[in-house]
Amino acid sequence: MFGKSNIQPETCHNAGTNWAIQYNSVSRRDCLLLAVGALQMDLLHTRLEAQFRETREEIAGLIRDHGDLAIGSVHLAQLFGGMRGLRALVCDTSTVDPELGLAIRGLPIKQLHDRCPEEIFWLLLTSFLPDDRELSFLRERLHDLRTLPGYIAPLLDGMPADTHPMTMFNAAVLTMQRESHMATRYRTLPRELLWTAALEDALEMFARLPVLAAEVYRRRYGLPTVEEPDEMDWTRDFAMRLLGRNDAGFEELLRSYVVVQSDHESGNVFAFSAHITGSTHADPYYACSAGLNGLAGHIHGLAAQDFMRFLFDLQQDLPSGVDQAFLRQILRDRLASGRVIPGFGHAVLRLQDPRFEILSSRASALFAGEPLFLLARQVYQAGTQVLVEHGRARNPYPNVDAITGVVLNLSGIRELEFYTVLFGVSLSIGMLAQYVISRGIGSPIVRPRSLSLSEVRAMLPQS
Amino acid sequence: MFGKSNIQPETCHNAGTNWAIQYNSVSRRDCLLLAVGALQMDLLHTRLEAQFRETREEIAGLIRDHGDLAIGSVHLAQLFGGMRGLRALVCDTSTVDPELGLAIRGLPIKQLHDRCPEEIFWLLLTSFLPDDRELSFLRERLHDLRTLPGYIAPLLDGMPADTHPMTMFNAAVLTMQRESHMATRYRTLPRELLWTAALEDALEMFARLPVLAAEVYRRRYGLPTVEEPDEMDWTRDFAMRLLGRNDAGFEELLRSYVVVQSDHESGNVFAFSAHITGSTHADPYYACSAGLNGLAGHIHGLAAQDFMRFLFDLQQDLPSGVDQAFLRQILRDRLASGRVIPGFGHAVLRLQDPRFEILSSRASALFAGEPLFLLARQVYQAGTQVLVEHGRARNPYPNVDAITGVVLNLSGIRELEFYTVLFGVSLSIGMLAQYVISRGIGSPIVRPRSLSLSEVRAMLPQS
Numbered sequence: 001m002f003g004k005s006n007i008q009p010e011t012c013h014n015a016g017t018n019w020a021i022q023y024n025s026v027s028r029r030d031c032l033l034l035a036v037g038a039l040q041m042d043l044l045h046t047r048l049e050a051q052f053r054e055t056r057e058e059i060a061g062l063i064r065d066h067g068d069l070a071i072g073s074v075h076l077a078q079l080f081g082g083m084r085g086l087r088a089l090v091c092d093t094s095t096v097d098p099e100l101g102l103a104i105r106g107l108p109i110k111q112l113h114d115r116c117p118e119e120i121f122w123l124l125l126t127s128f129l130p131d132d133r134e135l136s137f138l139r140e141r142l143h144d145l146r147t148l149p150g151y152i153a154p155l156l157d158g159m160p161a162d163t164h165p166m167t168m169f170n171a172a173v174l175t176m177q178r179e180s181h182m183a184t185r186y187r188t189l190p191r192e193l194l195w196t197a198a199l200e201d202a203l204e205m206f207a208r209l210p211v212l213a214a215e216v217y218r219r220r221y222g223l224p225t226v227e228e229p230d231e232m233d234w235t236r237d238f239a240m241r242l243l244g245r246n247d248a249g250f251e252e253l254l255r256s257y258v259v260v261q262s263d264h265e266s267g268n269v270f271a272f273s274a275h276i277t278g279s280t281h282a283d284p285y286y287a288c289s290a291g292l293n294g295l296a297g298h299i300h301g302l303a304a305q306d307f308m309r310f311l312f313d314l315q316q317d318l319p320s321g322v323d324q325a326f327l328r329q330i331l332r333d334r335l336a337s338g339r340v341i342p343g344f345g346h347a348v349l350r351l352q353d354p355r356f357e358i359l360s361s362r363a364s365a366l367f368a369g370e371p372l373f374l375l376a377r378q379v380y381q382a383g384t385q386v387l388v389e390h391g392r393a394r395n396p397y398p399n400v401d402a403i404t405g406v407v408l409n410l411s412g413i414r415e416l417e418f419y420t421v422l423f424g425v426s427l428s429i430g431m432l433a434q435y436v437i438s439r440g441i442g443s444p445i446v447r448p449r450s451l452s453l454s455e456v457r458a459m460l461p462q463s
Numbered sequence: 464m465f466g467k468s469n470i471q472p473e474t475c476h477n478a479g480t481n482w483a484i485q486y487n488s489v490s491r492r493d494c495l496l497l498a499v500g501a502l503q504m505d506l507l508h509t510r511l512e513a514q515f516r517e518t519r520e521e522i523a524g525l526i527r528d529h530g531d532l533a534i535g536s537v538h539l540a541q542l543f544g545g546m547r548g549l550r551a552l553v554c555d556t557s558t559v560d561p562e563l564g565l566a567i568r569g570l571p572i573k574q575l576h577d578r579c580p581e582e583i584f585w586l587l588l589t590s591f592l593p594d595d596r597e598l599s600f601l602r603e604r605l606h607d608l609r610t611l612p613g614y615i616a617p618l619l620d621g622m623p624a625d626t627h628p629m630t631m632f633n634a635a636v637l638t639m640q641r642e643s644h645m646a647t648r649y650r651t652l653p654r655e656l657l658w659t660a661a662l663e664d665a666l667e668m669f670a671r672l673p674v675l676a677a678e679v680y681r682r683r684y685g686l687p688t689v690e691e692p693d694e695m696d697w698t699r700d701f702a703m704r705l706l707g708r709n710d711a712g713f714e715e716l717l718r719s720y721v722v723v724q725s726d727h728e729s730g731n732v733f734a735f736s737a738h739i740t741g742s743t744h745a746d747p748y749y750a751c752s753a754g755l756n757g758l759a760g761h762i763h764g765l766a767a768q769d770f771m772r773f774l775f776d777l778q779q780d781l782p783s784g785v786d787q788a789f790l791r792q793i794l795r796d797r798l799a800s801g802r803v804i805p806g807f808g809h810a811v812l813r814l815q816d817p818r819f820e821i822l823s824s825r826a827s828a829l830f831a832g833e834p835l836f837l838l839a840r841q842v843y844q845a846g847t848q849v850l851v852e853h854g855r856a857r858n859p860y861p862n863v864d865a866i867t868g869v870v871l872n873l874s875g876i877r878e879l880e881f882y883t884v885l886f887g888v889s890l891s892i893g894m895l896a897q898y899v900i901s902r903g904i905g906s907p908i909v910r911p912r913s914l915s916l917s918e919v920r921a922m923l924p925q926s
Contacts (some may be wrong), residue, residue: 062543068539072537076531091913109796266913282758444544
């Protein structure tokens with residue numbers, strides 16, 4: 001179904017007397033595939049061009065007719081509070097509703113968790129799920145683009161052996177900036193067509209980031225290199241590269257893991273940092289690298305590994321099995337000493353995160369009897385009880401960071417500090433779609449202004 | 464005056480019979496220097512700790528008493544316009560006044576252009592210019608921290624020879640993340656003392672970024688490696704490493720170049736991207752790398768090289784010397800065709816940028832007779848005339864990007880794409896001070912929210 005388009009006359013020459021017939025048949029099939037591919041790419045371009053033009057015109061009209069409309073206030077608390085809750089960005093790829101959670105292009109994530117990352121990328125970019133033909137085209141394209149540049153392996157090998165895997169991953173992303181079509185064509189391409197070069201970059205990065213992540217994983221932890229799986233399915237290929245073997249259960253989990261974390265509107269640090277960087281017309285490699293830098297922060301992308309550390313500590317404290325009352329007391333003591341319970345609460349959501357529910361139900365099917373999963377479930381229950389009785393958490397439910405580490409660990413990916421790399425691969429899907437769209441609709445450079453503390457003091461009401 | 468503190472008993476052993484006396488005398492001197500250094504470091508810590516505590520308390524009080532105070536509105540145009548002009552950040556290191564231009568800690572940049580980068584870093588960080596003792600301490604400290612980790616040279620050599628110098632520089636900054644004190648000590652250090660580890664990182668990065676930039680410069684362009692200059696003065700050392708020789712004129716220029724571009728409040732993409740990244744407690748290496756990614760954008764850090772390209776094109780069009788009327792016509796035609804005049808205008812300033820004036824007057828003293836500088840001056844004059852007659856530019860004066868490339872080029876740094884690396888070294892000084900301060904005052908994670916286009920439509924007045 002997803003035949004590979006490989007025009008390699010050399011291999012045909014090696015086939016001896018049969019080469020002419022083989023070459024002919026390969027050539028005909030490849031011509032057909034190339035033609036279908038080119039047609040699909042043209043259709044995608046045409047559709048995006050129309051969407052971008054329409055959006056650009058709508059935005060110009062909105063600014064012309066309602067530019068001065070005040071759509072909200074900046075409060076002093078937000079000035080000092082990291083713009084928390086300040087609605088100052090526009091993003092159409094996804095929304096995060098306090099009651100409903102993540103929706104991609106209006107579709108709640110619970111309706112999408114059986115989809116694959118390729119479908120989600122297409123949905124994010126075009127606002128439509130791909131049909132079979134479009135999905136085949138995208139998969140074939142990604143498959144053909146998957147090979148990493150030759151300088152990446154020596155680059156990774158040249159870094160000190162104890163370098164953080166996120167640093168290795170990000171430095172390699174940055175070094176691949178050399179491949180950027182947008183950087184190469186920037187001075188010759190009209191501004192309104194920058195997105196076409198950005199789309200080429202986006203496809204290459206979408207294809208290569210999982211390959212790079214798996215390379216980092218296996219090199220960093222001294223695991224034997226994996227033979228190229230040559231799989232059309234993006235997730236299956238990724239799963240095999242990570243584990244070094246075929247594991248249908250992990251593949252399914254990884255698919256959901258990536259899909260539920262593929263986009264989260266544009267105000268989270270990863271997306272925002274990438275957006276700001278891209279707004280200067282720095283190419284998608286620079287933008288993705290900027291996002292990954294933020295994701296490497298302890299109170300952003302490292303939350304999943306922090307929950308796991310907490311869980312392992314509990315496992316040591318409770319060696320003879322889980323006592324629910326004792327567990328609640330541990331959590332109460334933690335809150336009383338001014339610390340948080342890792343893996344609970346959410347900046348925006350007020351109900352249970354559907355992303356948690358999706359991964360948790362997948363985990364139940366695979367790991368129901370595993371002691372670590374049993375303990376995690378006890379913590380989910382006890383944590384919510386204690387937070388409800390404590391009465392101050394606006395959201396007392398476990399969040400997505402309380403389950404992602406558990407499923408990765410139980411699947412055999414045990415190196416906690418690597419989790420943020422996988423998170424980065426997932427988020428980059430939304431970031432790449434947002435990048436192409438931002439260039440397509442001509443998003444201007446981001447440039448808020450700052451106040452000094454004395455300017456703030458001068459704004460206070462006279463008392 | 465700025466003696467180096469080198470405790471190396473091995474060299475003393477080699478000195479034969481005299482070693483005891485030598486060792487004793489070296490040891491006494493070093494002990495004294497170490498004691499003075501430790502005392503100065505203690506004094507710096509004590510001062511910063513008091514400042515940070517005071518600021519934290521003031522901010523807590525402001526949020527408690529006035530958190531709901533609306534200090535401004537978000538307008539629809541800002542939502543789509545990259546938050547332009549939206550006052551939503553607090554930054555005390557510097558301000559950019561539309562009439563007065565850049566002021567660092569309240570001191571106009573024109574009062575500071577004879578200072579050195581070490582003094583500016585101290586001023587940014589502490590809000591005081593250092594006295595002689597403090598300056599000696601800082602210089603000695605930076606001098607001792609200057610050596611790059613051993614893996615950097617092979618890392619740079621391993622990248623493809625045509626990699627963009629900014630990519631090489633940034634990938635190396637990122638790889639040095641392994642050295643971060645903040646990353647190493649994050650789990651053991653109380654939150655309110657994170658800044659102490661960040662300060663160690665900041666000093667190491669301030670010391671090493673120019674060394675790295677010079678390494679990239681000389682390797683990338685195949686220039687012979689420079690012998691370690693072993694200079695106490697940060698700029699002199701940097702200038703010698705870049706040019707491979709002592710050049711007092713370039714040193715003076717470079718000092719001003721770095722000082723005038725060392726900070727520019729926190730809303731420009733470089734600073735903002737670094738701030739967002741740091742707000743997740745990602746360490747200063749990650750934050751600086753995020754800032755550099757944004758600076759690599761064509762409409763941000765690449766403006767100086769764009770002005771130079773424009774100037775070189777003019778030089779080709781006007782081979783027989785400069786005709787002012789013809790030049791004005793070229794600029795008018797450019798505006799008429801919808802293009803901008805590179806190197807003119809400013810997002811915030813409404814008068815001539817004092818940073819331009821400082822560098823321009825330094826250049827006049829050194830390069831008055833150079834044809835390229837003569838042409839540049841003609842462009843400054845003609846550009847302003849044409850923009851004034853055009854009537855639509857809110858600031859018709861040449862900006863700092865119209866002079867930085869000229870002075871670098873005339874000093875012998877002719878590789879245009881390298882200019883953004885030097886810009887990054889300069890801006891990182893303010894970024895590092897802002898980073899330490901942000902951790903010191905406990906700045907929370909940045910997290911604005913986004914609206915979808917349909918949510919914006921729903922906010923429009925019913926017509």
